[in-house]
Amino acid sequence: MKVIIVGADAIGAHLAELFSKIKQNIVIIDEDEAKLEHIASYCDLLTIKSSSNTPIKSFRDAGVKNADLFISVKRDENLNLSLCVLAKSMGAKQTVARVENPEFTEPQITDAFNRAGISSIIYPDDLAAQDIVSCLQLSWVSQRWDVYDGALTMLGIKMKEPCEVLSRPLKEICNSETPYHVIAIKRGTDTIIPTGNDMLLPNDYVYFMTTKEFIPEMKKIVGKEDYPDVKNVIIVGGGKTAVRVVNRMPKEVKVKIFEANTARCEELNEVIDRDGVMVINADGRSVANLLEENIRQADALVALTGNAEANILTCMTAHELGVRKTVAMIENMDYMSIAGNAEIGTIINKQALTASYIYQLLLKGDVRNIRNLLMVNADVAEFKAREGSRITSKRVCDLNLSRQIELGGLVRDGVGMLVNGNTQIQPGDNVVVFCQDTNISQIEKIFN
Amino acid sequence: MINTKLIFKILGALLNIEAAFMALCLIVSLFARENDLVPLAITVGVTVAVALLFRLLGRGASNTLSRRDAYLLVTVVWIAFAAFGSLPFLLGGYINNVSDAFFETMSGLTTTGATTIDQVEGMPHGVLLWRSLTQWIGGLGIVFFTIAILPSFVGGSIKVFAAEATGPVQSKLQPRLTMSAKALWGLYLVLTVGCALCFFLFGMGAFDAVNYAMTITATGGFATHDASTGYFNNPAIDYTAIIFMFFSGVSFAMLYAALFKGRVKHLLKNAEFRFYSALTLVATVIIVAFLLRYNDYSFSDAVRVSLFQVVSFLTTTGMFNEDAAQWHHITWVVLSLCMFFGGCAGSTAGGFKCARGVIALKILRNEILHRLHPKAVLPVKVNGSTVHSSGQITLMAFLMVYFVLCFIAYFIMILVGVDSTNSFTIALSCASNVGPTLGLEIGPTMSWSILPGFVKWILSALMLMGRLEIFTVLVIFTPAFWKNN
Numbered sequence: 001m002k003v004i005i006v007g008a009d010a011i012g013a014h015l016a017e018l019f020s021k022i023k024q025n026i027v028i029i030d031e032d033e034a035k036l037e038h039i040a041s042y043c044d045l046l047t048i049k050s051s052s053n054t055p056i057k058s059f060r061d062a063g064v065k066n067a068d069l070f071i072s073v074k075r076d077e078n079l080n081l082s083l084c085v086l087a088k089s090m091g092a093k094q095t096v097a098r099v100e101n102p103e104f105t106e107p108q109i110t111d112a113f114n115r116a117g118i119s120s121i122i123y124p125d126d127l128a129a130q131d132i133v134s135c136l137q138l139s140w141v142s143q144r145w146d147v148y149d150g151a152l153t154m155l156g157i158k159m160k161e162p163c164e165v166l167s168r169p170l171k172e173i174c175n176s177e178t179p180y181h182v183i184a185i186k187r188g189t190d191t192i193i194p195t196g197n198d199m200l201l202p203n204d205y206v207y208f209m210t211t212k213e214f215i216p217e218m219k220k221i222v223g224k225e226d227y228p229d230v231k232n233v234i235i236v237g238g239g240k241t242a243v244r245v246v247n248r249m250p251k252e253v254k255v256k257i258f259e260a261n262t263a264r265c266e267e268l269n270e271v272i273d274r275d276g277v278m279v280i281n282a283d284g285r286s287v288a289n290l291l292e293e294n295i296r297q298a299d300a301l302v303a304l305t306g307n308a309e310a311n312i313l314t315c316m317t318a319h320e321l322g323v324r325k326t327v328a329m330i331e332n333m334d335y336m337s338i339a340g341n342a343e344i345g346t347i348i349n350k351q352a353l354t355a356s357y358i359y360q361l362l363l364k365g366d367v368r369n370i371r372n373l374l375m376v377n378a379d380v381a382e383f384k385a386r387e388g389s390r391i392t393s394k395r396v397c398d399l400n401l402s403r404q405i406e407l408g409g410l411v412r413d414g415v416g417m418l419v420n421g422n423t424q425i426q427p428g429d430n431v432v433v434f435c436q437d438t439n440i441s442q443i444e445k446i447f448n
Numbered sequence: 449m450i451n452t453k454l455i456f457k458i459l460g461a462l463l464n465i466e467a468a469f470m471a472l473c474l475i476v477s478l479f480a481r482e483n484d485l486v487p488l489a490i491t492v493g494v495t496v497a498v499a500l501l502f503r504l505l506g507r508g509a510s511n512t513l514s515r516r517d518a519y520l521l522v523t524v525v526w527i528a529f530a531a532f533g534s535l536p537f538l539l540g541g542y543i544n545n546v547s548d549a550f551f552e553t554m555s556g557l558t559t560t561g562a563t564t565i566d567q568v569e570g571m572p573h574g575v576l577l578w579r580s581l582t583q584w585i586g587g588l589g590i591v592f593f594t595i596a597i598l599p600s601f602v603g604g605s606i607k608v609f610a611a612e613a614t615g616p617v618q619s620k621l622q623p624r625l626t627m628s629a630k631a632l633w634g635l636y637l638v639l640t641v642g643c644a645l646c647f648f649l650f651g652m653g654a655f656d657a658v659n660y661a662m663t664i665t666a667t668g669g670f671a672t673h674d675a676s677t678g679y680f681n682n683p684a685i686d687y688t689a690i691i692f693m694f695f696s697g698v699s700f701a702m703l704y705a706a707l708f709k710g711r712v713k714h715l716l717k718n719a720e721f722r723f724y725s726a727l728t729l730v731a732t733v734i735i736v737a738f739l740l741r742y743n744d745y746s747f748s749d750a751v752r753v754s755l756f757q758v759v760s761f762l763t764t765t766g767m768f769n770e771d772a773a774q775w776h777h778i779t780w781v782v783l784s785l786c787m788f789f790g791g792c793a794g795s796t797a798g799g800f801k802c803a804r805g806v807i808a809l810k811i812l813r814n815e816i817l818h819r820l821h822p823k824a825v826l827p828v829k830v831n832g833s834t835v836h837s838s839g840q841i842t843l844m845a846f847l848m849v850y851f852v853l854c855f856i857a858y859f860i861m862i863l864v865g866v867d868s869t870n871s872f873t874i875a876l877s878c879a880s881n882v883g884p885t886l887g888l889e890i891g892p893t894m895s896w897s898i899l900p901g902f903v904k905w906i907l908s909a910l911m912l913m914g915r916l917e918i919f920t921v922l923v924i925f926t927p928a929f930w931k932n933n
Binding site for chain 2 (some may be wrong): 262265266268269270273278279280281282289292293
C-alpha cells in the first residue's frame with residue numbers, strides 16, 4: 001500500500017513512523033531538508049524535498065498516480081485542501097486534509113469536500129477536545145475509549161490503595177460473572193497481558209474492558225468513589241484546543257481559562273460563545289495566580305499550553321494543590337513515559353490521536369475503530385468477524401491465538417458483552433482486540 | 449469649513465415637505481370651516497416663501513457634506529421645523545406667547561408630548577391635526593432624514609454619521625441602516641393605519657382615531673382630549689393603545705423582520721427585546737401590587753391602568769388613562785425608571801434605550817466580577833457580538849452626559865421654585881422625550897403652562913438633545929467644532 005505524506009512536522013513525522021512500522025510504502029514530502037533527514041534516520045521511507053513552486057513535480061516523483069492514500073498535514077489548512085484536490089485529480093485513491101477550522105467539519109461541508117476530491121477532513125484540535133471532554137466526564141479514569149458508540153468501554157486506570165482487587169491473583173477476583181475484563185497491565189516499563197496468576201499492584205496502569213451499565217460499579221471496584229463529578233474546570237493556555245474543549249464541554253460545567261497574552265484573551269472572548277466561561281489574563285504556571293482563582297475549588301485542571309514541560313509541571317502543581325483530575329497535553333513523544341509515571345491524570349497527544357484516526361483509514365473497511373495506546377505502545381481495534389473466518393471456527397480458548405493478542409469484548413446486535421475462554425464468536429460480531437507489537441494486518445486475516 | 453450653501457439647499461427642500469404637511473391640515477380646515485383657516489394659510493405661504501428663499505441661497509452648492517455640516521444640519525433642521533411649526537398656534541392665538549408656542553412644537557417634533565395648552569378640546573380640527581402631525585413627522589424624522597433625505601443630496605458617505613445620530617450603540621447591533629427607507633416608512637404607515645382602524649372599530653370618531661394613532665405610533669403622546677385616552681374610558685381602546693405603543697417601542701428593523709419575514713424567533717431571542725419586555729412586566733407587577741394595596745381598584749382595572757401607564761412611560765409616549773398623581777409614591781419611582789430607560793434603539797421611542805441599558809448593566813456586572821477576579825478579561829456581549837471598550841466608554845459618557853443635563857435642568861427648576869419631585873421628573877421627562885411629569889404641583893395630566901418662559905426654552909433644548917442623542921447637538925457648542933482643522 002502506498003502512502004504519501006505531505007508535511008514533516010510533528011503529525012507527519014508521527015504518521016510516517018507509525019506506517020513504516022507496519023511495513024507500508026511511505027513517501028514523505030517537505031520543504032525542509034533537515035526534518036526529512038531526521039525522519040529518514042529512524043524510519044524506512046522515501047523522502048522528497050519539494051519547494052513551494054514545484055509541487056507538481058514532487059507529486060510526480062512521489063508517484064501520486066498510484067498512491068492509495070494521500071495525506072496533507074501541513075500547517076496551512078488551505079494549502080492542505082488544495083493539495084488534496086490536486087492529488088485526487090492526479091490519481092490518488094484516498095485523500096486526507098488537516099484543517100484548523102471547526103466550520104470545515106460540518107457534515108454539509110465535508111460532503112462538499114468529498115465531491116471536490118477530499119475524502120476525509122481531520123481536525124486535530126477537535127479530536128483532542130473530544131478526548132479531553134470524555135475523560136473529564138469520568139474523572140477517575142485516565143483513558144477512555146468507547147467502542148460501538150459506548151456499548152463497550154475500555155478504561156485505563158491507575159491503581160491506588162485502598163482498593164479491593166489489589167494484590168490478589170486475578171483468578172481469585174475474576175470469574176465469568178465479573179463485570180470487567182483486565183486486558184493489559186503496565187508496570188514500570190513492562191506491559192503484561194495478564195493470566196490468572198498475575199496480580200494487580202499499586203501504581204499499575206491497568207486497562208479494563210467493561211460494558212456501559214457497569215461503569216458506576218467499576219468506580220467502586222477500583223476504589224475511586226471519592227472522585228467528584230467535574231463541575232469546575234481550569235484550563236491553562238487558551239489555544240485552539242482550549243476553544244474546542246470549551247465548546248464541547250457540557251453547558252453546566254464552569255470553566256476558567258488562563259491565558260497570558262492579553263490580545264489572545266480578547267480573541268477568546270470573541271470566539272467562545274457560551275456562558276460559564278471566564279477568561280483570566282494571567283500565567284497559569286504561577287501558583288499565586290492559580291490560588292487567586294481558587295484552584296482548590298476546581299475539580300479538574302487541563303494544561304494545554306504549547307509547552308509540554310510546562311503542562312506536566314502545571315499538572316503536578318495542581319495535584320499538589322488538591323485538584324483530583326489533571327489533564328496535560330504533550331506534543332513531545334519522548335516525554336510520554338515520564339509523564340505517565342508522574343501524577344498526571346490523563347495525557348493527551350494531538351499527533352497520536354490524529355495518527356490513530358488516519359491509521360484507521362488505511363486499514364480495510366472492516367476495522368471500524370482503532371486507537372493507539374501510547375502508554376503501553378499497543379493498539380486496540382474493533383474488527384468485524386466475517387462468515388467462515390478463523391475467529392468464528394472455535395471457542396476462544398481453542399483458537400490458539402498469539403500471546404500478544406487479547407480479545408477484550410464484543411458487540412452483538414448493539415449489545416456489548418465481555419469475552420472469556422468459553423465465548424464462541426459469531427459472524428457479524430464486532431470484536432475488540434488488544435494487540436501489542438503486532439501488525440494489524442495479521443489480525444485482519446483471522447477475521448476474514 | 450461649513451458648507452452653508454448645501455445646508456440652505458437641504459433646509460429649503462425639507463421646509464417644502466413641512467409645508468406640504470401643513471397644507472394637509474389646511475385642507476382639513478377647509479372642510480371643517482373653522483377659524484384656523486387663515487393662520488394655516490399664512491403659515492403655508494410663509495414656509496413656502498422661506499423655503500424658496502433658502503433654495504435660492506443654496507443654488508450651486510457643492511454636494512460634499514462633511515461630518516460637521518451633518519451635525520449642524522440636523523440641529524438646524526429641527527429648530528427650523530419647530531419655528532415654522534409654531535406659527536399656526538401663534539397666528540391663530542391658540543397660544544399667546546412665543547415661548548409656549550415654540551415649546552409646544554418642539555415637544556411635538558421630538559415626540560415628547562408635554563403640552564402648554566390647558567384646554568385642547570376647544571381647538572379647531574386643522575390645528576389639532578397639525579399638532580399630532582408634528583409628532584408623527586418627528587417620530588421617524590431623524591431616521592428618514594439620515595437614510596432617505598441626506599443620501600439624495602449627497603453621496604453615500606453619510607453612514608458613519610447616521611449610526612451615531614440615530615441612537616444605536618453599535619451599528620452592528622442595529623441592522624436598521626441597511627433597511628430601506630421605504631420599508632421603514634411602510635412599517636410606520638402600517639402601524640399607524642392599523643392603530644387608527646382599531647380605534648375606529650372600538651368606537652372612536654374618525655378624526656380622533658387618526659390623531660391618536662399618529663401620536664401613539666410616534667410614541668409622542670399629544671391627545672385631542674384633555675383627559676387623553678382616559679376620555680373614552682374604554683378597555684378595548686386602552687388595550688389597543690397599549691399594544692401599539694409597545695410595538696412602536698420595538699426596534700423597527702426587528703419588527704419588520706418579524707412581521708413581514710416571519711423571523712419572530714429572532715425577535716424573541718434578542719437581548720434588548722427581552723430586557724424591554726422584562727422591564728414592562730416587572731414594572732407592571734409592582735404597580736399592580738401597590739394599586740391593589742393602597743388604592744381602590746378592581747384587579748382587572750389595576751392591571752389595565754398600570755400596564756397602560758408602564759408601557760406609556762417606557763415607550764416614552766406619555767399618554768394616560770388615569771391620574772398617576774393619585775397613586776402611591778413608590779409607583780412614581782418605578783415610572784421614573786421606565787422613563788429613564790425608554791424603548792428599544794431603532795424605534796420611535798426616546799430615552800436611554802434598552803440596548804444601552806443591557807450593555808450598561810453588563811458593564812456593571814463585569815465591574816463587580818472584576819473585584820473578585822482581578823485578572824479576568826470579561827467581555828460585554830450583546831446578541832453574540834462584543835461591545836469593545838471604546839464602545840463601552842462612549843456609552844458610559846452618554847450616560848454621564850444624560851445625567852449631567854438632567855441635573856442642570858433639575859437645578860434650574862429648583863431655582864425658579866418648582867417643587868423637587870416635579871423638577872426631577874420634568875428634567876427626566878424632557879431628556880427622555882416622555883411628556884408627562886410626576887409630582888404634586890404639576891400632575892401627569894396637567895399642562896406645563898405655569899412654568900416660566902425661559903425654563904421652557906431650556907426644556908426645548910433638552911428635548912432636542914434627548915431626541916438627537918445628545919452628542920449630536922452638544923458637539924456644536926464645542927469650540928473645536930468651529931475651528932478650522
